[in-house]
Amino acid sequence: MANLGLAIFLALSRAFIAEMRTKAIIRLLFLVSAVTWLALLFTDISIVLSTTNNIKSDVPQWLPRVILNLFILSLYFYYKLKLEKDEILNFVDLLWRVFATGLVATVISLAIKLLDIVLGSTKLTTHVLFIDFVYLVNLPLMIGFLIMAFTAWKRLILYQKSKWLLRLWNIFEWGLLFSLIYNSLDLPLIEGIFVPLLVAFIIIGLVLSGNMKWVAYLNFRQKWTSLLLLLLTVFYLMYGFFTLSSLTETLGSKTTFFTDYRDHIFILAMMTFVSLYSIFSFLVILFNLPTTSVFEQKLEEVVNFQRISQSIQTEQNEESVYNILLETSVSTVFADAAWLEVKNSETTTRVYTYKITDAESREIIKHLNDQHVKGVLDQGSDKTRNLSKHLGSLKGARFRSILAFPIYVKGENIGTLALLRELAEGFNKEMTKIVSTFANQAGISIENFRLMEEALQNERYKEELKIAKTVQKSLLPEVLEQDEDFEIAAFSESADEVGGDYYDTLRTSDTEVALIIADVSGKGTTAAFHMSQMKGIFHSLAQQCIEPDEFMRRANQALVYCLERGSFISATFFLVNTATKKVHYSRAGHCPVLYYHADTGITEYFRDKGIALGMVRNRSYSSFIQAYQFDYKSGDIMVLYTDGITEAKNDKGDEFGYERLADVLVEVKEQLPKDIQQHLIEKLYEFSGTQNINDDYTTMIVKFK
């Protein structure tokens, strides 16, 4: 935990430092531009001063030009960093920033002009130095405004950029920056390429100005705001150009040694590009205004569509999906009301309504049915229908247009969506298409929803089964009672679906042992539950040393209150008395015992009377149950089993059956119970031809000594 905390702290502090670093750099860049501006002011004025007084200046001619370029560079990076930092700026905010910069520049420029006017046409205001000063204030302001606009336009142009566009822009931007170097060096060699270079920049600028994708994403209000901002921006630009050109005119008539922007490719290219893009944007937005509502509607459709498709993940039930479908389709096609008729069963339907009463919608449905209108409303047809013409005959109805859609889930028509408008001929083909897509999507959502429910249910069921299986296993005894007179082996294997096979042994006295085998009807958790009840009954009743038939009577009495309708338990209960060498037993509907007589070598099934526990739920059960007894001799074998064994099937569909079971026993009659059991299981698997059993196999084999 401490490490994690430290890591987070470090990451945060690193981010903080990075943030601080960018902030510091932005501040530094601003400082550099301020300093370079002052330097420009100083050097340029000193040159103009020297030359007009015909003194050779100490300041070299090229210095102001280089300083101007330094100023441009620092300002360029200042705005670049500043705007890039703000990632969440929207388009209107961006335009607002440009406008604000223009406003500041214009206000400062106007203030100086006001000063000029206030001072009047004095010697000072016409002096070359004053004019140069005014020029040197106006020019950087203009440059600042241009660079700001340039950076902003970059962001707009590169919105939804392609590879090609990005490449072109990079050429443009780096070309412009390189032109600064060209401007710094006053080489006569490259004088000739001034015009072609400028033209090239203007052409690239024109091409780039064609990228107006952002305009489409403005809504109606934003478009109006943008128009206003752009108009003012263009106005500031025009004002700035006018001021600058008039200043250079005046200044040019007095001296030729000032830093003239008209020789500056960067500034000229910027001026053209920024103005062009502003004007283009203005025009494009203006012409886009009438179609904005259409675009907005399309966007809303997309959003609505998404809502429907996502509703499956977020909504808790089908009803929410229906309501979203109603809401979205109404808002998309400007309907006044809608209803959704969903089949509950074969004959009944439920109506979900939107801005219409249940009664009103039922009335329209009834009216259309009475008119024998063949359409989706009777849910027999599967096509979208415009049923408007049939509404006219319904008196007092406020609606004049109706459009109906079938909704399908897994190819089954589960209901009808009807949209209503008060306007006659209120739906067009386009709307029909959209809403039918919605209806389809809603169908899919509902289907997904149902599938997911099913999957969840399955998962729950599987989990339950797992628990039931564990419970079942734990109910079977780990150790069986053994005696000098007999030996017992037992086996139980259940299929994936838990059954309720149960066997157990209990010593009731030195000479008596109780045995039970039982099969609970049903499967899964209920079976495991009943099995545990049976175990409880066996352990409590067997200890009381009661006769087997009495055991069954009491067990039945106890189970009547636990077993639900249709459930029963078949069981056979034995009391083995080693003193008398007799076995008392009672069969309650369980599979007949297979008995091998060692002395005669005969096998037989004890098909005695007796019905399963829980089948008769009153005292009369006594008459259906009886106690039997036999004497056992050494070598006799008793095989107890459940119906899973006799009913095991091979691939031909034949059952294992009683005869085969008896035969298998005779084959290994000399062996120990454990081995007899092993042999039986092997034969069983061999017979069914698979290791995947589809029922429970349970046997308990008792061999007398």
Place this chain on the structure above:
Amino acid sequence: MIHIKRLQEDGTDVLALIGEIDASSSIELDLAIAKSVGEGFTKILIDCSSLEYISSAGLGVFMSYIEEFKDKNIKMVLFGMSDKVANTFEILGLHELLQIGKDKVQAKTMINEL
């Protein structure tokens, strides 16, 4: 899989069970009997001649109606069982609680005598 055919013969509802009845298809048997009872039949014949197998769940369905039928005085007779199916009924002791006839003729006499 089970297919249950219903037809009425002079006031008696005859349900013919075709196929096998296991845990899942026993629900259909239950529904069929419930429907017959719901429609007011007091004599129900169950034709088991095409019933190939019945599991304990299927037997449970018959068992569950015994008391209800006694209360409502509804008579039900099963008939035409194969030895194998009959054996399943016998092992559980259900043959002592249900009326089981050899064939349809016997079943009809049984249901009218009851």
